[in-house]
Amino acid sequence: MGLKMVVTVKQVPDTHNLSGEAMKPDGTVNRNALPAIFNPEDMNALEEALKLKETVGGTVTAITMGPSKAKDVLKECLFRGADDVILISDRLFAGADTLATSYVLAAAIKKAGEFDLILCGRQAIDGDTAQVGPQIAEKLGINQLTCVSRVMAADENKITVKRTVESGYEIVRSAYPVLITVMGGANIPRSASAKKVMMYKNVDSRVCEASYDEAYLAPDLCDPVEYIKEWNAAAIEADPDRCGLSGSPTKVKKIDSVVLTAREVKQIENSDAGISALVRELVDEHIIG
Numbered sequence: 001m002g003l004k005m006v007v008t009v010k011q012v013p014d015t016h017n018l019s020g021e022a023m024k025p026d027g028t029v030n031r032n033a034l035p036a037i038f039n040p041e042d043m044n045a046l047e048e049a050l051k052l053k054e055t056v057g058g059t060v061t062a063i064t065m066g067p068s069k070a071k072d073v074l075k076e077c078l079f080r081g082a083d084d085v086i087l088i089s090d091r092l093f094a095g096a097d098t099l100a101t102s103y104v105l106a107a108a109i110k111k112a113g114e115f116d117l118i119l120c121g122r123q124a125i126d127g128d129t130a131q132v133g134p135q136i137a138e139k140l141g142i143n144q145l146t147c148v149s150r151v152m153a154a155d156e157n158k159i160t161v162k163r164t165v166e167s168g169y170e171i172v173r174s175a176y177p178v179l180i181t182v183m184g185g186a187n188i189p190r191s192a193s194a195k196k197v198m199m200y201k202n203v204d205s206r207v208c209e210a211s212y213d214e215a216y217l218a219p220d221l222c223d224p225v226e227y228i229k230e231w232n233a234a235a236i237e238a239d240p241d242r243c244g245l246s247g248s249p250t251k252v253k254k255i256d257s258v259v260l261t262a263r264e265v266k267q268i269e270n271s272d273a274g275i276s277a278l279v280r281e282l283v284d285e286h287i288i289g
Contacts, residue, residue: 002057003116003156003176005049006109008136009042009062009077011070012126038073041121045182047189048151049119050081056154059083061112065093065104071205074228078200079192084225086112087205090232092243098127100247102135107236109140117159118179122147130181137179145172145180205230 013034049060062077064070065088074085088108096104109115118140120133130146137144150162152171160173161180205228233243241247268274282288 001156002059003052003154004114005052005058005060005117005119006112006115007042007046007049007060007062007077007082008105008118008120008132009046009064009073010039010121010124011036011064011066011073012039012124013037015125036069036072038076039121039124039126041123041182041184042073043121043189044184044186045119045121045180046077046080046082047187048148048180048182049117050190051187052117052151052154053081056156058116061086063088063105063108063112065089065096065101065108068205071228075200075203076192078203078225079196080190081193081196085228087228087230088232088236089230090238090243092233092238092240092246095245095248096243097248097250098129098131098135099249100243100245102132102139103242103247104233104236104238105132106136106139107238108231109136111231111236116156116176116178118142118177120179120181122181122183133179133181140177140179143174143178145174145178147183148180149183149186151180151186200225203228207232 014037015034046060046062052058053060060077060082061084062074062082063086064073067089068087070089071087074082074087077085086108088104093100093104109118118133118136120136122133123130124132134144134146145159145161145163147164148161149164149169151159152162153160158173158175159178159180160171163170163172164183203225207230233240239247268278279288
């Protein structure tokens with residue numbers, strides 16, 4: 001039978017291109033001001049799930065919460081070998097902090113059916129909190145193994161991982177169900193399959209209302225994906241008061257735009273004498289010893 005795996009993924013702003021317009025006045029991220037990319041460590045989590053699918057067997061379902069354009073990261077999951085993809089999208093989810101985000105994702109995972117293993121990236125580059133994965137595990141009442149740098153062994157009954165801690169590392173084993181958060185150095189994500197790109201490049205989403213047939217929630221994963229399932233708050237039976245800004249106790253009080261300017265510039269002559277003078281100055285200023 002293999003493992004039933006769920007991978008949570010996120011489309012994030014590319015923080016290498018930050019500008020003064022990166023934040024809105026209300027303290028939320030202005031996602032339209034920055035290019036959107038696949039969160040790097042979520043890609044590592046996806047790769048780990050695909051490796052387990054190849055060695056242990058099973059299925060991989062990718063879930064993301066976001067606006068319509070977040071379908072792009074779900075397509076990337078299909079291009080690499082995911083069996084099923086789900087977009088959780090509703091205006092009610094806007095402005096969510098980690099608590100509200102984990103609530104919605106946990107509700108969606110419950111709605112998707114039984115699972116053995118949930119894989120998340122350790123953290124997203126737009127928040128760097130590393131909180132969503134552990135909060136999902138807490139809401140689902142399951143074990144969690146965080147900061148996983150290597151999956152050492154796995155079968156249909158248990159998984160053994162190496163996790164990074166402040167003093168070094170730990171080797172930990174858990175039965176299923178369990179959630180793990182995967183670090184960036186855990187693996188090298190595979191490239192998209194050209195065949196799957198051609199198969200899924202034009203796939204679109206189909207909105208699922210709460211009244212849809214239950215068969216819609218549990219498709220035959222042996223067949224190619226015909227569409228990206230799109231669930232709203234009603235479809236996952238989410239409490240509106242626990243979603244988005246309403247369900248987010250974290251509030252941004254103040255935003256300061258910091259502009260770094262050079263106060264003094266020195267040009268070093270490209271010669272042995274110039275370099276020697278620079279080294280002497282650094283030693284005299286006790287910058288190097």
